[in-house]
Amino acid sequence: MIYQQKGVMIRQASYSESSRIITVLTEDGSQVPLMSRGFNKPKSPFIVLRQGIKEALFTYNRFKGIGTLNEVDVIQPFKKVNGDFTVYTYGSYIMELITRALEEDMKQDSFYRLLIRSFGLLEAESEPAGVTAFTAIKMLPYYGGQINVDECAVCKTRDRSLFTHYSFSHHSVICSRCADEETVRRAVPVSNRVLYLAGYMKHVPIDNVESVNISKENGRLLLSFIEMIYDEYTGVYFKSRRLIKSMEDAGQ
Numbered sequence: 001m002i003y004q005q006k007g008v009m010i011r012q013a014s015y016s017e018s019s020r021i022i023t024v025l026t027e028d029g030s031q032v033p034l035m036s037r038g039f040n041k042p043k044s045p046f047i048v049l050r051q052g053i054k055e056a057l058f059t060y061n062r063f064k065g066i067g068t069l070n071e072v073d074v075i076q077p078f079k080k081v082n083g084d085f086t087v088y089t090y091g092s093y094i095m096e097l098i099t100r101a102l103e104e105d106m107k108q109d110s111f112y113r114l115l116i117r118s119f120g121l122l123e124a125e126s127e128p129a130g131v132t133a134f135t136a137i138k139m140l141p142y143y144g145g146q147i148n149v150d151e152c153a154v155c156k157t158r159d160r161s162l163f164t165h166y167s168f169s170h171h172s173v174i175c176s177r178c179a180d181e182e183t184v185r186r187a188v189p190v191s192n193r194v195l196y197l198a199g200y201m202k203h204v205p206i207d208n209v210e211s212v213n214i215s216k217e218n219g220r221l222l223l224s225f226i227e228m229i230y231d232e233y234t235g236v237y238f239k240s241r242r243l244i245k246s247m248e249d250a251g252q
Contacts, residue, residue: 001061001062001063002059002060002061003060003061004058004059005024005026005027005032005057005058006026006027006055006056006058007026007027007032007055007056007057007112008024008053008054008055008056009022009024009049009054009056010023010024010025010031010095010099011023011099012036012039012049017040018037018039018040018041019035019036019037019038019039019040020036020039020040021033021034021035021036021066022034022036022039025098025099025102025111025112025115026058026112027109027112028109028112029106029107029108029109029110029111029112030107031102031104032060032062032067033065033066033067034058034060034062034066034067035066035068035069036049036069037068037069045072046069046072048072048074049072051082052078052081052082052088053078053081053082053088053091053095053119054074054082055074055075055076055078055116055119056072056073057073058071058072059071059072059073076116076119076120078119078122078123079123080122080123080125081122081123086128086247087128089240089243089244089247090122090128090129090132091119091122093132093240093243093244094115094118094119094122094131094132094135095115095240096238096239096240097132097238098111098114098139100238101139101142101143110206113206113207114135114138114206117206117209118131118132118134118135121134121209121211121212126211126212126213127212127213127214127215127216127218128219129219129222130197130212130218130219130222130223131212132223132244133197133198133201133219133222133223133225133226134201134209136227136230137202140226140230140233140234143233143234143236144233144234145229145230145233145234146233147198147226147229148171148173149163149166149172149173149195149199149202150173150199151172151173152172152173152174152177153167153170153171153172153173153174153178154170154174154175155175155177155178157175157177159175160192160195160196160199161192162176162177162192163175163190163192163195164179164192165179165184165188165189165190166188166190166195166228166229167183167184167187168186168187168232169185169186169187170183173190173195174187188225188228190225191221193218194218194225197218198222198225198226227241
């Protein structure tokens with residue numbers, strides 16, 4: 001049977017000297033493995049898939065198991081993402097955040113929508129670390145984690161201007177009025193601006209985010225905070241994170 005679906009290539013593996021098996025995350029959230037014959041040849045019709053991350057229309061034959069790729073038509077080339085090493089690195093981090101949570105034979109159309117929305121934000125020159133944090137926040141529940149930034153764990157105030165810490169003992173924020181030696185024993189200081197952004201990104205629908213216009217500093221602080229949450233609650237470490245860290249250490 002012939003199919004046509006929007007998708008993004010998320011993995012590839014060598015099959016022979018000239019061919020590869022690729023995996024496409026489709027618009028309905030399925031993972032589709034496809035044999036791409038002649039993928040490695042200089043005049044391959046699939047050469048666009050070797051030139052960065054792209055959203056494309058994939059035409060393929062498939063009955064069961066691995067299908068056969070027939071044609072690829074690019075929909076979104078993400079030129080700015082693929083053309084800037086720093087932005088591309090954040091894009092790779094976003095890709096890893098989403099694809100690591102995929103499970104076989106389980107459709108997650110929200111994963112595809114999040115991937116395309118996040119890359120669209122990067123393409124529109126939103127702050128890269130902020131966009132990555134947005135993706136990480138949306139993916140956190142799929143790794144078994146949760147972030148509680150809506151009210152103080154002690155007094156239950158919802159006045160965000162008072163939030164000063166995130167407690168790993170209380171699994172929530174602590175306000176300035178309740179911060180003492182006991183409540184901040186296993187807590188980290190976090191600015192209320194970062195906590196506000198985390199709360200907003202947690203609750204806002206994916207399709208409602210048109211831009212992430214925050215400073216570079218706030219973007220990195222937000223991402224650093226969310227990475228601490230991942231470290232504490234999930235135990236999952238992403239390879240792309242190491243490259244981001246090395247870029248930050250180099251002052252990029």
